[in-house]
Amino acid sequence: MSKTTILFITQLLCGIGHVQTDVEIHKTEIKSDPEALAQAGNSITLTCSVTSVATSRLPNQITYRFYKGSQKNVLLNTSMIPEPKYSFTIQSARATHTGYYVCVVNVGDQTATSGNIYIEVTGQIQRPRLTIQPMKVIVGNEIGLSCDAAEEIPPLDFTFYKYKNGKPSPVGQKGTNTNFVTHTLKVTETTDQVYSCKFKGRSLATTSTYSEPVTITVQDPFSSHLFTIEPQSRIFEGDDFTMRCTVQMSSLVPSYTKVELTITKGTTPIAKSVTGEAKISKKATADDTGLYTCHAKWKETLKILEKQVTVAVPVSKPSLRSTAFNSIVAQGDCLHLTCAVVRGSWPIIYTFYKGTPENSLYRSILNATAGVYTIPSADTADSGEYFCQAENNAGVKHRSERSQNININVKGTKPMWLEYHIPRILAFLLLFIICCYVHVKYRKIKRRKIVKQQNQGSVKENTVAVYSKVKEKAHPNEDKDYVNIPSSKGTGTDSECDCEMN
Template identity: 30%
Template sequence: MLLWLLLLVLVPVGIRSDWLSIEMPRHAYEGDRVVVACSGENNSKIKRLMYYKNGHRIATYHSASSYTISNARSSDSGSYYCKADRTWFLFVDTTEETTSVRLTVQELFPAPRLTVRPLLPTEGNSVTLSCDTRLAPDRSRTQLRYSFFRDGHALKSGWSSSEFGISALWKEDSGYYSCEAMTATRSVSRRSLQSHVEVQRIPVSGVLLETQPPGGQAFEGNRLVLVCSVAEGTGEITFSWHREDTGESLGSKSQRSQRSELDILVIGESHAGRYYCTAKSDDDLIQSEAVNITVRIPVSQPVLNISAPGAHTYIGDIVELHCEDKRASPPVLYSFYHENVSLGNISVSSGGGVSFTLSLTTNRSGNYFCEADNGLVAQRSEVVALNVTEAPFKVRLVNGRHRCEGRVEVEQDGHWGTVCDDGWDMKDVAVLCRELGCGAAKHTPAGMLYPPVAEENQPVFIQVALCNGTEEALAECEQVEAFDCGHDEDAGAVCEALLLRPF
């Protein structure tokens, strides 16, 4: 009994010895895994192992075991030591304690700072958010991920870059922005302070109305686009289109754009007029200048008329070819053809058709047509056939500029002879002009003015014609029978050359 009492007195309590030791790092970074390991010379004798931090017990094990800090924080800094209860002698236990080891947990990186560029963004423009921090020098290869927030809601998470670009900001995107930097393992994260971003709105200005096709030139049956744009202006802009001359509102569109289009799918003549547009943002309403819209009408198939009754005329006549497209927008180029050979062309700068004068000095029978072209499209008329023959008259005028001018000849028994200028006057010419279907009598020139002179063997059939001017033909006039004229006294005549106009 005395021996037991002696042993109890001699048992060491809470002693520090080399039997129990502690191993742990002196320094660590946030997020590190820190192992505090206490062990004895013979771990099998440990009955209870206790870990302490700053004098407070933090863990207890009933055998040798290490204490692990899986995700170190600055709060884990402090003095660590451990105690072990072990069997000392037979059934006598003792408690041993290690020395203290100081652990300092360092900051891996400071809280980031959010930078907004530009500082005062305007609507519709891009903005760059930068989340700036700095890793500890000996941990510079640590991967960080970045997240960006507006009013607490994530804009982008797990971004590998410290910069985040927003292509366009609008007024309603104003708010409090922040960012967060985090290690790839999510063991350490820090968020920046909030920065208030106020997105500036630019009022509308410089409203312009343009057309497609340009210049306000629309084409009947085609599409016309009215393009309303602003030189400046952000946010939702309401574009409206109006017709100035009628006061009609054509429509409106609201969108986040500095340009909007209104389509008129099929243009007609009734769409011609003055147009303008307006642009409204908040309380700003700006109107464009008016644009005059003209509707050009492409040519349709023109109509060709020939001034010859029944499409029949005689050699020496003067006819008129009239080509017209009543609706085509000027200017229009009219071209005339005989059997696909061009006769000529005439351009008109106002509405209506055009006439082309053709002198039939030779037999020009055949097919005629015209073509109209106003730059939009070219169209051909239908073909008109014209029959040209010798005149059936018993009188004629030869070698003149047209069949109503020249040396006078008359026909008897199938032979042509001349008329003497004795007594030849305007009454005689008036009858002649009437018989030929020409216009009024103009002159009584000498026949020699229209060379070549008649052949010597060509007879002179009329010596003197005594017309009173009311007869329908020379044959009806009283005549003098004597014949003593030579061809140097042949008579000539000039009548007004009337165009044949059946249309």
């Protein structure tokens, strides 16, 4: 420990309570040797001087403090002496010594600050050194990075880098008034293995080179992650099948750690577990066909495995349909026969037959639930019974189903004149039928009218005859053309006659 430091501590412990107040500071000044420009490796001497007036008989103790930075960023030296001038020497200057310097003087209870001086030091900046703890981690853990530039003078700005595909990318930046800095970083991927750092003096235009790269060991938290489906080969409808999603954790993960496992079909979760295994066992159906995923999640780490499940389904009995109306098609027209199934795993073989199973017309293998056979121009020879057959390999054995038979009748083409005149003939016949109906109806109505008139005339004649006979009996001497019926009540016979006339 230097004498000035001992003197300063003694002053603080013994006489700080008797500071002299009868002091006046006139001027404080700082100078450097060499001035303004220095070479790296050489020394730099900073001198701080003060002009003051003291009326006390006791000598004044003066405290000198040297700072780097116009804002007094870094304290370089503190000394207490009774002299009005003090020098501080930087033994081996470095490029990071470039910057502003200032000194502060305390005399008694008076404080004064000098003006700033700027010194530029030419030379190379040292290469920093990077250390990392721990060196073995798993994804999701944190690591501590420490970048050290022990020979450089602060303030310094440090930047940390992570390498991906051999290229560095910044992952953190810190400024400090020391010549080292630490940074905490979370490992997010298994590729986060190589790191480095560099720094820059705040008064420098250039930065240091990258530190020596440091490689750590990053382990996947899941030492194994499996998604198995049994049976492994093709699954048939009605089979027992099992899906398992399992995971084993890395030895760096605590044994009590729980990992979340989920089996999903599409986007729908169908099984969950935190015991290290998620499992589904069931009878296979056609609806079980689809894409399944196994999710393993721990903290921010998520692993996904996918499996496609296809449940083979035997073909159903096919149905055969045609474009013929009422099973009749005109000669020369196009005829389509469609063989369709309701269910069945692809590929499906469709075969069309006429008459017998030995007479195969057309065969196709399709990833579809229907096959089509086309006769572009039907002929009378195409008349007959047709059927189809659908088959696939959706079971232990080959599955084949036959449709019902349908009958197709191809009619010959009609003569052109007949096709031209048939509508006119039909129209004439319809008009003739209507005319006949109207004529018959008219004759019936006319006949009824004549009969009615005849009936009415007969009744009138009968009435006149009866009346004449009655008159002759009542008035035998009167003229037959004279008619006089008394209004007074007559005999019962007259009365009855009168009623009949009325």
